[in-house]
Amino acid sequence: MKSKILLFVLPILLCACGVSTDVVEINSENRQYFSGKYHEFGMDKKVINIFFKKSDKFSKVSSTAPALRLPLDQSFLKIAKDVPKVRYKYGSFKFTENPEGACNDLKIKDIDLSKTAVVIQGDLCGTGFTMSLTIEQANTLEMKVSLTDTTYNRISLVMVSEAEEQIFGMGEQFSHVNMRGHRVPMWVEEQGVGRGDQPLTGLANGQMSGGNQFTTYAPVPFYISTFKKSFQLHNTTRSVFDFQYADFIEVEAWDNELSATIRQMDDPLDLLEDFTAETGRLPMLPKWAYGNILGIQGGKEVVVSQLDKLKKANVPVSAIWIQDWCGKRETELGSQLQWNWQADESLYPNFKIFCLKMRQRGIRVLGYNNPFLMPEGELYKTASEQGFFVKNQAGEPYPIKMPGATVHMLDLTNPAAFEWMKDIIKEHMINQGLAGWMADYAEGLPWDAVLHSGISAQEYHNQYPVDWARLNREAINETGNEGFIAFFSRSSYINGNQHSTFYWTGDQTTYWQQNDGLPSVVPALLSSGISGMAINHADIGGFMSFIRMNGRIKIVRSEELLKRWIELCAFTPVFRSHEGILPDDNIQVYDDEMQAYYARFAKIHERLRPYLEEQVEMATVKGYPVIRHLYLHFPNDKNTYNLQQQYLLGKDVLVAPVTKKGARDVEVYIPPGEWRHLLTGEIFSGGLKYKVDAPLGTPAVFVEMNSKWKGLYIE
Numbered sequence: 001m002k003s004k005i006l007l008f009v010l011p012i013l014l015c016a017c018g019v020s021t022d023v024v025e026i027n028s029e030n031r032q033y034f035s036g037k038y039h040e041f042g043m044d045k046k047v048i049n050i051f052f053k054k055s056d057k058f059s060k061v062s063s064t065a066p067a068l069r070l071p072l073d074q075s076f077l078k079i080a081k082d083v084p085k086v087r088y089k090y091g092s093f094k095f096t097e098n099p100e101g102a103c104n105d106l107k108i109k110d111i112d113l114s115k116t117a118v119v120i121q122g123d124l125c126g127t128g129f130t131m132s133l134t135i136e137q138a139n140t141l142e143m144k145v146s147l148t149d150t151t152y153n154r155i156s157l158v159m160v161s162e163a164e165e166q167i168f169g170m171g172e173q174f175s176h177v178n179m180r181g182h183r184v185p186m187w188v189e190e191q192g193v194g195r196g197d198q199p200l201t202g203l204a205n206g207q208m209s210g211g212n213q214f215t216t217y218a219p220v221p222f223y224i225s226t227f228k229k230s231f232q233l234h235n236t237t238r239s240v241f242d243f244q245y246a247d248f249i250e251v252e253a254w255d256n257e258l259s260a261t262i263r264q265m266d267d268p269l270d271l272l273e274d275f276t277a278e279t280g281r282l283p284m285l286p287k288w289a290y291g292n293i294l295g296i297q298g299g300k301e302v303v304v305s306q307l308d309k310l311k312k313a314n315v316p317v318s319a320i321w322i323q324d325w326c327g328k329r330e331t332e333l334g335s336q337l338q339w340n341w342q343a344d345e346s347l348y349p350n351f352k353i354f355c356l357k358m359r360q361r362g363i364r365v366l367g368y369n370n371p372f373l374m375p376e377g378e379l380y381k382t383a384s385e386q387g388f389f390v391k392n393q394a395g396e397p398y399p400i401k402m403p404g405a406t407v408h409m410l411d412l413t414n415p416a417a418f419e420w421m422k423d424i425i426k427e428h429m430i431n432q433g434l435a436g437w438m439a440d441y442a443e444g445l446p447w448d449a450v451l452h453s454g455i456s457a458q459e460y461h462n463q464y465p466v467d468w469a470r471l472n473r474e475a476i477n478e479t480g481n482e483g484f485i486a487f488f489s490r491s492s493y494i495n496g497n498q499h500s501t502f503y504w505t506g507d508q509t510t511y512w513q514q515n516d517g518l519p520s521v522v523p524a525l526l527s528s529g530i531s532g533m534a535i536n537h538a539d540i541g542g543f544m545s546f547i548r549m550n551g552r553i554k555i556v557r558s559e560e561l562l563k564r565w566i567e568l569c570a571f572t573p574v575f576r577s578h579e580g581i582l583p584d585d586n587i588q589v590y591d592d593e594m595q596a597y598y599a600r601f602a603k604i605h606e607r608l609r610p611y612l613e614e615q616v617e618m619a620t621v622k623g624y625p626v627i628r629h630l631y632l633h634f635p636n637d638k639n640t641y642n643l644q645q646q647y648l649l650g651k652d653v654l655v656a657p658v659t660k661k662g663a664r665d666v667e668v669y670i671p672p673g674e675w676r677h678l679l680t681g682e683i684f685s686g687g688l689k690y691k692v693d694a695p696l697g698t699p700a701v702f703v704e705m706n707s708k709w710k711g712l713y714i715e
Helices: 028-035 200-207 268-279 302-314 351-360 375-387 417-429 457-478 518-530 559-570 595-608 609-622
Strands: 039-044 045-052 068-070 079-082 083-091 093-098 100-103 107-112 119-126 127-137 140-147 152-159 167-169 183-186 220-224 229-233 239-242 246-252 257-264 292-295 319-321 328-331 334-337 363-369 400-402 406-411 437-438 486-489 502-504 575-577 648-649 651-657 667-670 672-679 683-685 688-693 698-704
Touching: 039 167, 079 127, 119 651, 140 152, 152 257, 167 518, 220 595, 220 667, 229 246, 229 268, 246 257, 268 609, 292 302, 292 595, 302 595, 351 363, 363 417, 375 406, 417 457, 457 486, 518 559, 518 648, 559 575, 575 595, 595 609, 595 698, 651 667, 667 683, 667 698, 683 688
Parallel strands: 068 152, 292 319, 292 575, 319 363, 363 437, 437 486, 486 502
Antiparallel strands: 039 045, 045 068, 079 100, 079 152, 083 093, 107 119, 119 127, 127 140, 140 257, 152 246, 167 220, 183 239, 220 229, 229 257, 239 246, 328 334, 400 406, 648 651, 651 698, 667 688, 672 683, 672 698
């Protein structure tokens, strides 16, 4: 069956269910009509093209490529119904799908064009659909797809692509930076332990927490394309972006409607600026955040003793992060915290005085919190009595199993619970003298939880970490501490930047493997930056370690690994160490054999303060990430597309950390320009790959010779 399209501003009937279609060309009369609008509309034998009209209004676009291309040789919309089976443990999710009624039988019945919109209506598998494409501001196309039959809960959009189109973003991704060739789910959860690295992933999967190459704490349904456009999905439900095929991209929302924004601009930094103008930008960091933040715990006597020792070794310290301020517990995985958000007076007697004395030494004290409570203590009792926890299907507080404990999660859709937790932060953290904290977790809302607001957990799950950040930020603002107190988030989603103050990359394992060790840090920093998470950093040394008593597996830090991690983190916006989950079994930055090395790079990071402050200001004002993929500044240089173990710190400093065990050199692509090695002074010409010597203590770091920072030098 074939159908002809008579392209007038009249109703059009079109079958687009995989059969060939003859198309009558747009005649001059209609072309003139369309060219007088803010958009242009065109068809050829296989594609509906939506263009922005070239004018001063769209001056950021020089390309004549369409902003959106919808295929006609296959359906550009698909729908289905599904009730997936969901397994959940330790913040990890496993979905078993069984879609019913999957269908892509699409017929277009009407295309209506106005000055600023295209509205396509038709029939999709027996239900009506409407796709509206609206221009509300320059360079921006707002899309909404809705169905008459709202019992469908899967809707997919298919867009025409080409093999040359490369994809960056999608939140914090630890295994890949260029998403082309991959299928990427958008669901906030634990990143996993191993994430495909063996044998660790297999062992972790015994506890259902191994993860894979696309499990992440901070998915963001946004990407930038090398075809000079971006795509932003607004749905908060689970979604899947499929970039596996050369000729199309498919976006599946687990919903009965789909809402998105498409932007078209020549400069990817402009795309990022527009995106973050809508979704939020992070604030300036407090002054203490640019110094050396020492991760340490064990109680007042241990902390003071270690600080005194480091001071004698000339190690600069601007803040101490004592995550055990609230108490400790031993679990099968190692030393973990009491989730009871008030100071443990046995570990830190007179905690408020302790924080005050640290401040008098020029050192800020940082703590820890998360949205769970353990079933003990007065805080838990109050929350339980007031009904502040998320509930299960039986209407009881939902028991959530974590290593070594069963805990309960605060229902942030309950205004009373939200305000109560905010008051705890004000009273037990801010008023006690904490200058900041790690705002952990927030990815663990169960799929089948029942919420106070009545909203489904499936719709709210990805929003939970955004509200957790909002709660923490409001506590800071309402106490008049904006700019002085900051917290770092692990989990996030789109719009998280409106509330977070900065991020960290979570719980990498203390080894060299690709998907969950030191090499995974750089992709995480790059992808999160392109996704709007402009200020991010990693735990120096990693977090997860393992010791099996039968000797089968032992994963702890080596001295070489810790030194390479120190080198990398010295050239990120925040320099913060972590003792790890097994502090006594891992080498530490404050150990005698590490002190001089640690001190040197802490001082290097401090020396970069003026440059870092400038880059953080750019993050705050424009949304530019402090750590940038080279593509952002060299979008026409195809050599940059698949780089994922080097980065730009701001615009003018190039960093290529060593992330391979035993390596004493590193391959670096030097972008156009002249670049000077910061430690050796050697000059490198751009546009070429080099193998650069990088022995321990001499990381491959370069400054652009034509920048205002060309005089930057580090001994």
